Amino acid sequence: MNTTICPAKKNPELLVDYAAGRLAPAERRMVEDHAAQCTPCQDQLAGQVALWKVLDQMEAAPVSADFDRRLFARMAAERDASWWQRTVRWMLTWELPFAMRPAAALSLAGVLAMGLFLYQPGQEAGRVGTPATVESAATADNPDVESLEQALEDLELLQTASL
Amino acid sequence: MTSVAALEHDAQLMMRVREGDEASFALLLDRHRNAVVHFIYRMVQTQAVAEELAQEVFLRVYRSRTTYEPSAKFTTWLYRIATHLTLNWIRDHRSERAEAALPEPVENGPAREFVDRSSTIEEAMVREARFQEIRSAIQSLPEKQRAAVLMHKYQELEYSQIARALRCSESAVKSLLFRAYETLRLRLAHLS
Numbered sequence: 356m357n358t359t360i361c362p363a364k365k366n367p368e369l370l371v372d373y374a375a376g377r378l379a380p381a382e383r384r385m386v387e388d389h390a391a392q393c394t395p396c397q398d399q400l401a402g403q404v405a406l407w408k409v410l411d412q413m414e415a416a417p418v419s420a421d422f423d424r425r426l427f428a429r430m431a432a433e434r435d436a437s438w439w440q441r442t443v444r445w446m447l448t449w450e451l452p453f454a455m456r457p458a459a460a461l462s463l464a465g466v467l468a469m470g471l472f473l474y475q476p477g478q479e480a481g482r483v484g485t486p487a488t489v490e491s492a493a494t495a496d497n498p499d500v501e502s503l504e505q506a507l508e509d510l511e512l513l514q515t516a517s518l
Numbered sequence: 519m520t521s522v523a524a525l526e527h528d529a530q531l532m533m534r535v536r537e538g539d540e541a542s543f544a545l546l547l548d549r550h551r552n553a554v555v556h557f558i559y560r561m562v563q564t565q566a567v568a569e570e571l572a573q574e575v576f577l578r579v580y581r582s583r584t585t586y587e588p589s590a591k592f593t594t595w596l597y598r599i600a601t602h603l604t605l606n607w608i609r610d611h612r613s614e615r616a617e618a619a620l621p622e623p624v625e626n627g628p629a630r631e632f633v634d635r636s637s638t639i640e641e642a643m644v645r646e647a648r649f650q651e652i653r654s655a656i657q658s659l660p661e662k663q664r665a666a667v668l669m670h671k672y673q674e675l676e677y678s679q680i681a682r683a684l685r686c687s688e689s690a691v692k693s694l695l696f697r698a699y700e701t702l703r704l705r706l707a708h709l710s
Contacts, residue, residue, distance in 0.1 A: 405710035415556035
């Protein structure tokens with residue numbers, strides 16, 4: 356009996372590879388010859404082959420017909436996204452535990468909001484934080500505030516989508 | 519199993535995607551979409567979630583196009599992303615999955631493909647029951663064992679590819695697979 360190989364004791368991957376049909380013909384014959392004289396290997400080999408046939412029976416459901424269309428729509432939306440939206444989306448793909456992502460996202464949004472509140476482009480130096488500055492920041496024509504509001508809305512949507 | 523020529527073609531297509539050729543991305547998608555969705559489905563057991571995660575896999579492939587280097591087989595990289603996203607999802611939704619332990623009823627999901635289509639209703643019910651047992655047995659495996667089995671059995675990946683996808687050694691993969699198949703042999707012996 357060939358004792359160099361003995362899947363039951365030494366080379367269990369041979370059992371797996373045999374049932375999967377991944378052994379070269381010579382290796383396959385070696386396993387079969389050994390199994391003919393080794394009861395434990397014979398039993399395990401038969402069991403693995405039978406399991407393979409059982410697993411073969413499990414089919415998967417067909418993929419939705421509009422899978423590609425939805426994917427390409429998402430790709431197009433990403434290409435058209437503003438840099439705010441790309442930043443938020445990038446942040447949501449961080450390797451953070453799920454529970455930490457909302458906190459991290461809100462922290463970033465808070466920092467950005469603070470920065471926007473303190474920095475008012477186009478205003479005279481020294482007037483940051485004055486009522487007139489705050490008022491001008493609140494106008495609908497200020498694109499920076501609009502972008503921030505849009506990014507915060509997108510953040511909520513993205514968080515909802517990630518759930 | 520995918521031929522060597524086809525694997526090289528995957529890398530060539532991805533290099534063209536890197537240069538802005540979106541038609542090549544569509545070809546890669548067509549080639550690997552079903553396998554990725556099926557792999558994830560067998561992990562998460564919910565078709566809608568599987569498709570959502572599979573879309574995220576391909577989105578990440580697309581986003582990484584400018585920095586892609588063919589240092590490994592394309593399928594190795596693809597299943598590494600898929601495994602990573604799927605295991606993260608499973609980890610994040612562990613409590614929900616514990617509450618919803620039953621698999622999707624057939625009437626609420628897409629039609630299942632049976633091996634023998636010319637069957638009576640009773641035979642179909644028996645076959646569906648067998649599928650449920652097989653799904654349940656695979657589902658009961660620890661996550662890494664489950665991922666290793668699915669990549670090995672249904673995606674026909676090599677040990678080295680599975681090792682890279684699971685970020686462990688080849689010997690660890692062989693150990694995972696041996697333990698997983700041993701568990702499945704015992705649990706599904708009555709079906710063979």
